[in-house]
Amino acid sequence: xxxxxxxxxxxxxxxxxxxxxxxxxxxxxxxxxxxxxxxxxxxxxxxxxxxxxxxxxxxxxxxxxxxxxxxxxxxxxxxxxxxxxxxxxxxxxxxxxxxxxxxxxxxxxxxxxxxxxxxxxxxxxxxxxxxxxxxxxxxxxxxxxxxxxxxxxxxxxxxxxxxxxxxxxxxxxxxxxxxxxxxxxxxxxxxxxxxxxxxxxxxxxxxxxxxxxxxxxxxxxxxxxxxxxxxxxxxxxxxxxxxxxxxxxxxxxxxxxxxxxx
Amino acid sequence: xxxxxxxxxxxxxxxxxxxxxxxxxxxxxxxxxxxxxxxxxxxxxxxxxxxxxxxxxxxxxxxxxxxxxxxxxxxxxxxxxxxxxxxxxxxxxxxxxxxxxxxxxxxxxxxxxxxxxxxxxxxxxxxxxxxxxxxxxxxxxxxxxxxxxxxxxxxxxxxxxxxxxxxxxxxxxxxxxxxxxxxxxxxxxxxxxxxxxxxxxxxxxxxxxxxxxxxxxxxxxxxxxxxxxxxxxxxxxxxxxxxxxxxxxxxxxxx
Numbered sequence: 106x107x108x109x110x111x112x113x114x115x116x117x118x119x120x121x122x123x124x125x126x127x128x129x130x131x132x133x134x135x136x137x138x139x140x141x142x143x144x145x146x147x148x149x150x151x152x153x154x155x156x157x158x159x160x161x162x163x164x165x166x167x168x169x170x171x172x173x174x175x176x177x178x179x180x181x182x183x184x185x186x187x188x189x190x191x192x193x194x195x196x197x198x199x200x201x202x203x204x205x206x207x208x209x210x211x212x213x214x215x216x217x218x219x220x221x222x223x224x225x226x227x228x229x230x231x232x233x234x235x236x237x238x239x240x241x242x243x244x245x246x247x248x249x250x251x252x253x254x255x256x257x258x259x260x261x262x263x264x265x266x267x268x269x270x271x272x273x274x275x276x277x278x279x280x281x282x283x284x285x286x287x288x289x290x291x292x293x294x295x296x297x298x299x300x301x302x303x304x305x306x307x308x309x310x311x312x313x314x315x316x317x318x319x320x321x322x323x324x325x326x327x328x329x330x331x332x333x334x335x336x337x338x339x340x341x342x343x344x345x346x347x348x349x350x351x352x353x354x355x356x357x358x359x360x361x362x363x364x365x366x367x
Numbered sequence: 368x369x370x371x372x373x374x375x376x377x378x379x380x381x382x383x384x385x386x387x388x389x390x391x392x393x394x395x396x397x398x399x400x401x402x403x404x405x406x407x408x409x410x411x412x413x414x415x416x417x418x419x420x421x422x423x424x425x426x427x428x429x430x431x432x433x434x435x436x437x438x439x440x441x442x443x444x445x446x447x448x449x450x451x452x453x454x455x456x457x458x459x460x461x462x463x464x465x466x467x468x469x470x471x472x473x474x475x476x477x478x479x480x481x482x483x484x485x486x487x488x489x490x491x492x493x494x495x496x497x498x499x500x501x502x503x504x505x506x507x508x509x510x511x512x513x514x515x516x517x518x519x520x521x522x523x524x525x526x527x528x529x530x531x532x533x534x535x536x537x538x539x540x541x542x543x544x545x546x547x548x549x550x551x552x553x554x555x556x557x558x559x560x561x562x563x564x565x566x567x568x569x570x571x572x573x574x575x576x577x578x579x580x581x582x583x584x585x586x587x588x589x590x591x592x593x594x595x596x597x598x599x600x601x602x603x604x605x606x607x608x609x610x611x612x613x614x615x616x617x618x619x620x621x622x
Contacts, residue, residue: 132610133603184612199613204601206608208554215536216547223544223586230587234594 118143118361119336120151120236121344122158123193127363128235130200135345135365142343142361147237149343152335153248154328156239159232161264162194163224164252166201168260171221174214175258193346225252225260240335243279246272247324268320275331276318279311282334285356287312289330292355293348301348304329333358499538502576505531505546509573516560525553531576541581545572548590552598564596 120128120143128139143149166187173183187198205220207213224231228251233239241248252262266272279286290308293301307326311318323331333352336342342349342360353360505527512524532547549572553559560566568589575581575589593600604610 130601130604130607132605136603184609187609188616199609200604203604203607203609207551208602209606209608209611212608215533219532219536219540219544219547220551222540223548226583227587227590230591234591 117340118149119340119342119358120149120155121332121342121346121349122155122162123197123345124343124363125151125155125159125232125235126162126197126200127345127365129231130204131365135363138363139343142363143235146235149236150238150240150340151232151236152332153239153241153243153245154331154335156229156232157245157248157264157324158328160228160248160250160252160262162197163201163204163228163231164260164262164264166198167205167221167224168252168262170202170205171218171225172259174218174221180212180214228252242335243275243331244273245275246270265324266320268317270319273319273323275323276315279318279334280315283312286330286334288355288357289333289352290327290355292351293330296351301351304348499531499535501527501531501534502539502542502546506573506576509549509569509576512560513566513570513573516566521553521560525550528553541583541586542576545575545581545586545589548572548593548600549576551600552593555599555602556597559598562596565598568592568596568598 124139124143127135128143130136131139169186170180170183173180173186177183184202187202188195189198205217205224207216207220247264247266250263252260254260286308290305290312293305294309296302296305304327307322308330311322311327329346329348329352333342333349333356336356336358338357340358342353342358343363344360345363345365347362349360350362505524508520508524508527512520528546528550532543532550535543535546549569552569556565560569571592572589575585578585590600601607605614
């Protein structure tokens with residue numbers, strides 16, 4: 106198994122970030138569906154790009170909630186921050202927040218803080234509770250980052266990088282599989298949704314020009330393509346995200362889409 | 368509850384006294400780098416002070432060990448290592464039940480008066496973790512619930528775990544996190560004590576609560592085992608506080 110951790114894993118399913126969020130913090134129906142699709146754990150793999158997204162979402166949502174509990178008398182600002190962002194970002198933050206706020210009824214600041222800190226110091230453990238293997242084919246430096254609490258009580262994690270920073274091997278990894286990448290990007294570029302079309306065009310440019318394959322183009326614009334590239338042709342990608350349906354047409358793997366209701 | 372009271376309670380239990388002695392032997396064996404002189408000095412001090420409190424020892428043997436003062440103002444010492452070892456840390460010793468604690472406290476208090484000892488506690492030695500009754504109560508109630516998982520015992524354990532989590536949130540955040548995770552598991556799981564595997568994990572959680580130090584690895588390993596035993600710690604999204612807030616926002620119209 107090329108570019109994977111040393112753990113032995115016969116993967117036949119591949120988990121996307123959204124599927125893992127449903128597994129850990131979904132509704133009764135979606136969690137049950139995710140659990141059914143991602144069992145047994147040892148037969149499930151994921152990508153380090155999922156690990157990077159997982160950390161970014163959880164640190165952003167839970168970190169701001171813990172910080173608000175510490176510093177702000179009114180939590181409405183913290184909950185309002187959860188709703189910021191476009192598309193699925195907001196719903197992902199709400200899912201992350203649900204992992205620490207506990208049962209409905211009354212909000213308990215002390216318990217939220219305890220759960221939040223525990224989650225933040227065990228981000229990798231939590232991720233690996235749902236998957237048997239994390240494929241690190243791009244050696245992403247951001248995926249290896251760990252959150253830390255600053256002197257001001259704010260939780261931070263390095264979740265951006267610059268081209269030429271040299272903390273990953275994504276450029277050469279993409280080069281090894283450029284035909285598959287291009288077919289996924291082409292499928293996206295033909296789609297009617299402008300957001301997917303934009304992702305596809307960036308992907309096409311990355312396929313053509315190796316020097317633009319890293320930095321924001323990787324973590325910010327073509328994350329789904331990078332995740333899909335780690336999913337093999339004979340595997341089943343489990344997700345809630347519509348973009349993978351389009352990518353799957355080009356790259357030639359099958360997907361299982363979990364329905365959610367937020 | 369002061370440290371002296373806890374020491375006193377422990378010392379009046381014969382079974383605990385036996386554990387105490389075995390722990391003392393283990394501690395001495397494990398602290399061989401200490402000079403033999405200092406070890407013998409410590410023994411001499413305990414011995415001398417013990418003679419001064421012979422009367423008290425007859426009625427409440429060993430009680431005076433944790434007290435700082437006596438008629439001659441002699442300072443009594445317990446080795447630092449012993450203070451950090453919980454009576455159930457080895458998993459073998461029985462711990463007084465919640466009902467039993469109150470009578471033992473009364474006995475300890477009356478013995479304090481009888482010996483003329485000062486009620487104010489001495490500070491624990493530097494570096495020694497503070498004993499807190501809430502953690503012991505939580506661990507013991509959880510242990511009792513794993514042995515006899517009846518609804519009253521489970522409810523009591525859940526209550527004690529939540530209390531311990533709140534009490535230790537600032538002083539021992541790892542202990543608080545373990546207590547709260549266990550409480551979450553009991554709250555969110557259908558029949559949390561329903562299988563041998565689940566009871567074993569919860570039993571180990573009770574032991575971990577009594578550890579002087581909880582590493583991230585130990586904490587995460589326990590959570591992994593909870594997941595392996597299907598002990599849920601997060602309610603379904605719609606039953607969480609965040610889920611309710613989001614549901615409340617759903618009806619808002621954008622103007």
